[in-house]
Amino acid sequence: MTDLRYPIGKFHFDGPLTDEQKRESLDNIAKAPAELRAAVKGLSNKQFDTSYRPDGWTVRQVVHHVPDSHLNAYTRFKLALTEEEPTIKPYAEDRWARLADTASTPIETSLTLLDSLHDRWVRLLRSLKADDWERTFRHPELGLVSLEKNLSLYAWHGRHHVAHITSLRQRNNW
Secondary structure, eight states: OEEEEEOOOOOOOOOOOOHHHHHHHHHHHHHHHHHHHHHHHHHOOOHSBBBTTTTOOOOHHHHHHHHHHHHHHHHHHHHHHHHOOOOOHHHHHHHHTTHHHHHSSOHHHHHHHHHHHHHHHHHHHHHOOOOGGEEEEEEETTTEEEHHHHHHHHHHHHHHHHHHHHHHHTTTHH
């Protein structure tokens, strides 16, 4: 049986990335907003309030989580590009998912936010030179993280959460 927590498998980084792998990761980040939008198209409120797995987040929480997470990633990229090995602040994503705005904000708001965020983020990513990818930030729990590894992580992250929704839809014949 497939682990419903990781429908595309757990993240792993086999760096350094080739130029082709960087392009593929960038393309995955660029298309993530459209893929998330397509994954939730036509869902009802009841379906948005369905957990993608037992004891897991609802589809609504997943949709609002993606821009929360990607905003943090975008900020980490900018910090690493403008400071020497900055220490970033992690956030309690499980607590963020339970805040009132997650329940009360229309899904379209987060989808639009993700569209705009990725427009800016992809422009930034496409401007990076070879040595920029080696820049790092310090994560208090994960240690030193290169921008190249973070690129790979967030290319995976968008696909990971889209797969939560699409696999739920498939299992439930939605």
